[in-house]
Amino acid sequence: MTTELTQDPRPIFARALDQAEKQVAAVSPAELGNRTPCADYDVRELLGHVVSVLHKLVRVGNGDDARDVPDVIDGIADDGWASAFAQARAEVERVWADDEKLDRMVELPWATLPGRTALDAYTHEFTVHSWDLAHATRRLAGLDPDLGSRALDAFAKFAPPEARGEEGPFGPVVPVPDDADVYTRLAAYAGRRP
Incomplete structure (x- = not known):
């Protein structure tokens, strides 16, 4: 029987990147200053x-240090974000096309993991950031509920509320109604205020 840890994470990762790329491409220059639910980031940041994360994935896929890449890349023209994302994505897909990289240990800024586990984790990060962008630009329709559900399941395992501290990317879980849609529950679980 195939488990989540032995499956090839790249098809689901590609779906998360497809969703993120659509959100990035939809952003207009007038929306770049909009606040996002992601603490301390406006849309531009x-x-x-997200472009920085792609560059970090290229670095670790090549066996290099991802800490050399800043957490936020700047200097991109207002109308150049879609192109910057697409170019960085193409490089990620080129680097991670090698099946052997899936089982090689990669050193991330926050952990050392097998490549397949790292891609799975970043699948969920891109899913949450797609919601962040969609929320900030009022384009919530059309987000993939399966990706949201997968991310919610994953966050419950690797970012449980009791393991969160004052520092880090996840705030306390925000209460939402039990019948809230999957992205509202995901955002709330990640500490956003949907």
């Missing part, structure tokens, strides 16, 4: 962060 969040775009710089």
